[in-house]
Amino acid sequence: MTALLEVADLRASYGATRVLHGIEFSLGERSITAVLGANGAGKTTTLRALCGMVRTEGEIRFAGQRIAGRRTEDIARLGIAHVPDGRGTFLYLTTEENLRLGAYARKDKRAVARDVERMYAYFPRLKERRRQQAGTLSGGEQQMLAVSRALMLAPKLLLLDEPSFGLAPLVVRELFGILRAINAESGVSMLLVEQNAAMALELADHACVIETGRVVIAGTAAELKRDDGVRRAYLGY
Amino acid sequence: MEAVLLQVLAGLATGGIYASLALALVMIYQATHLVNFAQGEMAMFATYIAWSLVNAGVGYWPAFLLTVLIAFVLGVLIERVVIRPVENAPVLAVVVVFIGLLVILNSVAGWIFTYTIKSFPSPFPPALGIRYMSPHQVGALLVTLIVLALLYLFFRFTPLGLAMRAAAQNPVSSRLVGIRVGWMLALGWGLAAAVGAVAGMMVAPIVYLDPNMMSGILLYAFAAALLGGIDSPGGAVVGGLVVGVLENLLGAFVIGNELKLVVALVLIVGVLLVRPSGFFGSVQVSRV
Amino acid sequence: MAAGAEQALLRVQDVAVRFGGIVALDGVSFDVPAGRIVGLIGPNGAGKTTLFNCISRLYPCERGDIAFAGRSLLGVPRHRIAALGIGRTFQNLALFRTMSVLENVMVGRHSRSRGGFFSAAVRLPYAVRADAEARGKARELLALLDLERFADSSVAALPFGTQKRVELARALAAEPKLLLLDEPASGLNHEEVGAIGALIRSLRERLELTVLLVEHHMQLLMSLSDWVVALNFGRRIAEGTPAEVRNHPELVRAYLGTAASFST
Amino acid sequence: MSKKLVTVTILLIVLACVLPLVLTNYRTFQATLVLVYAIALLGLNILTGYNGQISLGHGAFYAIGAYAAAMLMDQAGMPYWATIPIAGAVCLVIGFLFGLPALRLEGLYLALATFALAVSMPPILKAHFLEKWTGGVQGIVIVKPDPPAWLAAAGVKLSADQWLYYFVLAIAIVLFIAGWNLISGRVGRALVAIRDHHTAAEAMGINSAIYKSLAFGVSAMYTGIAGALGAIAVQFVAPDSFTVFLSITFLVGIVVGGLASLSGALHGALFIQFVPNIADELSKAAPWAVFGVFLIGFVYLMPTGVAGALRALTRRRSSGKLLHPKEALP
Amino acid sequence: KKYDPGASDKEIKVGNTNPYSGPASAYGAIGKSIAAYFRMVNDRGGINGRKLNFISYDDGYSPPKTVEMARKLVEQDQVGTPSNTAIHKYMNAKKVPQLFVATGATKWNDAKSFPWTMGWQPNYQTEARIYARHILQTKPNAKIAVLYQNDDYGKDYLKGFEDGLGPQAQKMIVAKASYEVSEPTVDSQILQLKSSGADVFFNITTPKFAAQAIRAAYDSGWKPTHYLNNVSNSVGSVLKPAGIEKAVGIITSAYVKDPTDKRWANDPGMKAWRDFMAKYNPDGDTSDPFNVYGYTVAATLEQVLKQCGDTLTRENVMKQAASLKRFRIDTLLPGITISTGPSDYAPIEAMQLERFNGHEFELFGEVISNEQ
Ligand SMILES: Nc1ncnc2c1ncn2[C@@H]1O[C@H](COP(=O)(O)OP(=O)(O)OP(=O)(O)O)[C@@H](O)[C@H]1O
Ligand SMILES: Nc1ncnc2c1ncn2[C@@H]1O[C@H](COP(=O)(O)OP(=O)(O)OP(=O)(O)O)[C@@H](O)[C@H]1O
Ligand SMILES: [Mg+2]
């Protein structure tokens, strides 16, 4: 397995407060890594750091290139899509405009149009709401939109910050099915921050646990599922 | 009756002036979600550039195009140099920078070009004139409509237009989808400056070129843009024309010249109370 | 549970809400008896939050009625709702971002304290007392919710889960009789979900709360609720005890996927 | 209020009291104007800084206060001190009434409505049908009050400028304390809550309609009182004293001084009083250009105003958490 | 030798406030050319061996700022002779000569109530009365329309005009329209005036609006006898922009020479002025009449200070200012002189009517003087 993403000694801060203190992990081509961690551990910040959304130091390599310190938009154009914390909906644009923006960096118009339809097939609710101002969608509908918008980039790497946030149980299950299919069919790698640890570990091949800005446990998903601490805190058995 | 018609037509002509600057305000609003109070002074400055070019012997249309181009570049430069450092500052701090820009441009123009009024040529052939409107007034209205059409098409149908609106609304998410937000802002400034330059060159033959040419007009343009709905180019033009005509009719037949502006503003604000986002502005619902 | 009319603290009757062509609520009726925790579930976009917004008077109802303690809410302006004893949290957090945690909670106390512009400006004794009282109450709540160490932090910089607790504290500051919770567990991990469940339960005991709970975390919802109401497309599709509702075929099809996917 | 803050405040007040004893009458006059502007800016800050309602029209309230004082003195022969509360009350009522419809407008649309108010003020003051009272385009000249007789009887000799300074200072202290009480208590929290999250504020039981219009009224009252004091200090009112530039100057003042900050009003007042003069000294050719450069420079260096910069300095030393500036302010 | 604050063996301080910024910054040219003139005087060795120290502050055309700046001049800089409006009373109370106020408002020539204040140019009312008299003489049945700026200046002209027409005024003036400086155009006002059916048009406007009014009147096909106030009678900066052919027949009055008028191309007085501009005020606009104005005012002041000799008290300055006898400056029209007296605080009171012939103004009639 060649590494698509390699992170070493990643540090990040908000203003004067440092939040990440040297994160270290790597993510293989076509693989899915789950990130677990308590509230405020720094999971979101890790994803933000990868995208250049916070002030960072340290090493980040994506497909062999250094991307630390690059601008967010350039990182996105390399093929890294991000389902952000808080959904990042363009509140005053329509659902469909939101989707089209997701594909802003892509050239092939026809493929984009096809993908819009694909998203509507994944989440029929969005199709019903295609002309509606996205800010008026329900919380779960906006979450579907956030995931779809990220997929519209046709990324090589997908960063998912709690993709199941606010989704109904059935939709969560469907979502994980979709992610699994996309990973299997298009080989998109994923970094998955997810509170539903059981499902995340089910989907992922690797996993790590972050505590106060450091990776404290890392290994294959199977290993983590067996770890006692992980089981107690994240799986509940 | 003829008096009314005359006032309406004169109102349309002045309304066209307001509309043309209002379009520049809509442009910058779409790109930055702010109203640039220096927009009028930028337009004035661009018009001086055009005037200098024409005086140096450049033909009208080449000077026109060149000015639009220069204005675009200057707009981009101003964004990059002056506005960029306050990108993350509170909105009102940015507004204060606009005010700073306004006074600088006004003052520097006075310094370079002095305060005596200059006449500015009109490119329109006499054949364009209709019975009660001069060729230039008709021509300026047409140009305003053309700019309107271009802006409408730009925002409605181009991915760039969409990206620009997105960048203004939510820069963080815009970056995440690969939009170069910095460029969008600069581009927005450039386009607004270009639209403003066109406005200036259409206005100057009517009101004469001087450093304070646009300061009065900005207020009307601001009112017009909001009356029409600040995110709607069509609204800006309708708003401009309505303000122009309204003001003339009030002044000539209803309230007199002294208080016509006051009454016009009261009416405009009254309309906004009923339609808080103007005639054609999109209603932006936010929910919890 | 035979929810007798006299017991119902909140009574929702035939409520309908429409946004343009979208029917968000379509004749929903149910009761929330005093002292109970009632769960409200349904697919995304079913109208749960919309119903909350109707109760808070943020949205007007097209038809129907909502009664609280026997009194219709529809004529009550939204800023009076808190004083009547209805507190709520918001699905997407609606904290006052520039304020500290303590101040946020003190604002929550607004409807229980007095004092206007004049009394504040000249520091009339009763206004000063009210302010001190609000501060004391807020501190108490921070202690209760284990937020004391954040009292003076700005809310914007807190982790998500902590912000949710601040919202809860803010809602409790008004000493509500009825608490509307919109997805309190979203974004929390397993351990934290357990904690919030325990917290809600203990709050109900200590403060004699009635709770209307919207939640997609089935385990939590089913374990907390005395009664569950299910919506789909703005309509009530099922109602009953958790055990009854869990196997309701329409709910399983539209919302849960499989009935066995969670346990109490 | 922390102990340190109390000490600093008391020191400032003492300093303010000795100031006219060491300054020339002209400088005292300037210091009076600073206090006057500080009161006006405090008023605007309550509305725009704390409550988040942008006003581009506070010059209008300043004008109303000024004219109220001038007309009462000139035509009703009222003593100058008696005009102050009346000017304040008039502006309170007008501000409140203006605030009611303004509830429906937000952001830019509110900015336009207030801007319209500022633009309308000079023509209204000039209007023919009011000329009898307002003096039309010529305005009203009023006399500077002399120090009261009891002061001289008590053996205190003050020049008219010094007396006026102390008079304004006393009022300013009272108004600042009242302002502090207002914003640090229940009402202040409600105002900020409305600014931060309108809907949530209402859900907490805050009657935002009343609060917003009252904020408008109180804000107008402060600015109106400042206008009255300003008129007495300058001894002259005319429509052209109250153009939109005055309103814009006020806005500049609160932003440069620091939004949502009491001390910001004072910093802002110093800025709008002295920086134009400095600009003028530096260049006759284009004084405004120099002023504009100053303005932009201030915003670059201190995007959250002088008060914000000072706060950040002290905070960095104590606790350490810095907010993103955008989050800190409307 | 006697001195008051502001004067010494070495220098005489002259203070001034002027709008260098703000809506009226066009007037800034006056301050700049006065400053330039004093530089020239100093290069020539000053006045009676004393250098002139010209201190000028920006008042932004705002009354409060003017008050502040005037106080600064008097109390801080201790100057001798500043000028200007909100400070009228203050200056008189402080007994500081306020000389040659740059406006024609009538209140500046009131020797009795304000002995320390003196205007300079023919006041607006005098000028308006001259037009009124001319109308009464040439067109006793005229129907008159008036366009005026809605401020001090416009109202002053209007009053003089109405006074000049006497009891006839109400009947003769069939339409009045005002405008605000912030308005972009006066087209609407012109249409209003036109539709009144007036055959005489009195145009009380500043240059920009004057040019607009001339053009709009012509374009709308309205052909009244057009009286234009002196403020805007520059050929180069008003009539040309309006369109020379549209300005034919305009009647106005003058007392200084128009720098853009071809008549004065070889005039020695204007040549001297042009040399002065080239040397001392190179940034200034040589088509801007304000520069002639400032030059001429400064020359008048020079004369007053010369007359003061070594007695540079404020009282003497005022006394000398009030005893100018037929003083002439070459930039004034032929036949126009400056005279003042203890009760005559209006330095220039003579003007001559002139009519535009499509190329230049032609003076006609006598130099009309109000000199007592
Ligand atoms: N904008 C911000 N300013 C200051 N501090 C912040 C900001 N955002 C997050 N933090 C702090 O950084 C730390 C890490 O936060 P982060 O959001 O990365 O946590 P997380 O692991 O994603 O937690 P959650 O489960 O809440 O999503 C927290 O202590 C939080 O308080
Ligand atoms: N202001 C509005 N304008 C238009 N449509 C709206 C508005 N508010 C809600 N809706 C629509 O009403 C429907 C119900 O929304 P609501 O937020 O109540 O759903 P919900 O049950 O809370 O869903 P979720 O579980 O995803 O939060 C949604 O489809 C949404 O698109
Ligand atoms: Mg997170």
Ligand SMILES: [Mg+2]
């Ligand atoms: Mg919801």
